[in-house]
Amino acid sequence: MAHQLNPKQQEAVNTVEHPLLVLAGAGSGKTSVITTKIVHLITQCGYKASQIAAVTFTNKAAREMKARVSSLLGGRNSRGLIVSTFHNLGLNIIRKEHKALNFKSNFTIFDDQDTLTLIRDLCNKNADADKSELIAFQQKISNWKNDLKSPQQIINEATNQDDLAAAKLYEAYDRSMRAYNAVDFDDLIRYPVELFRANPDILEKWQNKIRYLLVDEYQDTNTCQYELVKLICGRYGLFTVVGDDDQSIYSWRGAQPENLALLQDDYPNLRVVKLEQNYRSYGRILKAANEVISNNPHVFEKSLWSDKIYGDEIKILATDDDINEAERIANELLAHKLRSATAYSDYAILYRGNHQSRFMEKALIEKQIPYKVSGSTSFFSRTEIKDIMAYMRILVNPDDDNAFLRIVNVPRREIGPTTLEKLGLYAQKRHISLYDACFELGLKEELHAKGYAAIERFSKLIARTEDNVKRGDAMAVIHELLGYIGYHGFLYDNSSSTKAAEYRWSNVQQLLEWIEREYTNAEEDNDDNPLARAINKLMLREMLDRNEEEAEANEVQLMTLHASKGLEFNHVYLVGMEEELLPHRSSIEEDNIEEERRLAYVGITRAQKTLTMSYARQRKRYGEVVDTEPSRFLFEMPQEDLMWEEQQMPQTEEERQEKGRKNMDALRAMLS
DNA sequence: ACGTTGCGCCTTTTT
């Protein structure tokens, strides 16, 4: 990392009086610029740390930035400095202003899975719908929110029956979310914007609080997020945004790289600084990256250069199939490590989709290579985790019917569909939540005695626990709750093996540890509802890969290309370089190759010293073996810098195993 | 009311 800033970087830091756009190519030291600038604002320009906010898109980036700022500031006070994701900033605004927004202080966050179940429930009342349709609705609603369109607007604009039906669904969705006292990810940005637009006094309060705003990865902002930036910065536009249109890989999430160009219209006195010196990659890698991305159209022309050495050729491995690919990557990695005395943490294996990690993991385990898969959100889609989270959410926010339905009969309490349907009708009639309905006197008439008794037992359990949580030691209460409902035993009864049950229980333990940590943090902040705070943070996956020490551990890093953005590694393996994978099939169909090319560009530019790419001639897809073709992006790279490597594969299984043994022996010999 | 089994459906990327 450059200690001394180059003139362009210095200019970006020193430009304080004007709104500033920094066009920062890959590896051009943009994080240095942002962090140095924060320090500059505090030490040279009279800003208090608490008047500055820096916003990023991922928790990882936020955490790293925070660490770097505080190390740069040394002993100086960084109290009150906001470094967070857009979503976290929005969450904090909503928490502080929940009254003006008509939310109770114990509101909770719905993730995509939760919103999908809600949409399914809403649809089932009208007609039958299949999954892809539901997801389409979900995306539509998300897009409308990101474009700041209200349900009313959408209903008014609808021109045909289908549009109208979708718009009506949006309206019902919005109503339900309010009734649940819940917000989704898009709402975390949307509500602050609506709030600021409708309440100039509240806006002014926040404008006074945040005097200077810095935005990282600005090309990833959507309309709503840009609006939030504009509102907070007001007409003086005291901000620095840093972005690179070549690294825009989130358009599927509503990101509008056009926001880069829009800045010039919205702020005529905008200054633009380009950072074009790359401090990361060897020349050959940078050349290949530049050549690939030159196939895309560009709004801002820039040419990245590097004064580093040229480096080794880029290796292209042609492999037989996905299993063979994983084995050979593992072998390559191991051989390279032994040759160059590097650490495992110098290596990263990058892929297009999460499912690709499985083969890699298997190969790495076989060769006893330590690794870490990062960015996988799958932990939170595990049933045991969703169950416990649902318990937590109902404790925080009893109006959350979604959470209620998930756990009302888990573990089994003899509460079946018939009882629940009657409960649901009753609640609907009175416009109250399912939980509240449990305590209504009239409910007893509607239900069978047995059903009512079961419901009563459940609702009283929740009420009692909720009460105990408020009284004090929440974590002890939660552990007691799990013991009372016998969740541990439930896992053992419902898992295929003891081993599986143990694993699932250890997941629960992990979750409880995270909750405890966030809970303690919230308590130290004197939060009035620490459990709510902790659960919402967990919903934003804030604690994932937070352990910086572990990131430093000696492990090979496995992650998706999306998750790799902003990171760098000495040696990068980019696997699955095939048509229909990268570029992905759906992107080919939607004619959106450009974003896939940027994805490839992001992957290539993660590499500092060596880059190896691989493709498999055959790959299992939907369980069926399919022939594949090498990715077009391989042919877009300068061929004189590539080294295509074929491998004569042993024909039989025995030969293959024999060869594997020989490899291992050779490696062991080298080790000793 | 609950558990099991078999069928058919996808599978991009994330806060």
Add this chain to the structure above:
DNA sequence: GGCGCAACGT
């Protein structure tokens, strides 16, 4: 090759 979902059996 893994999920949810529907149908059936207890």
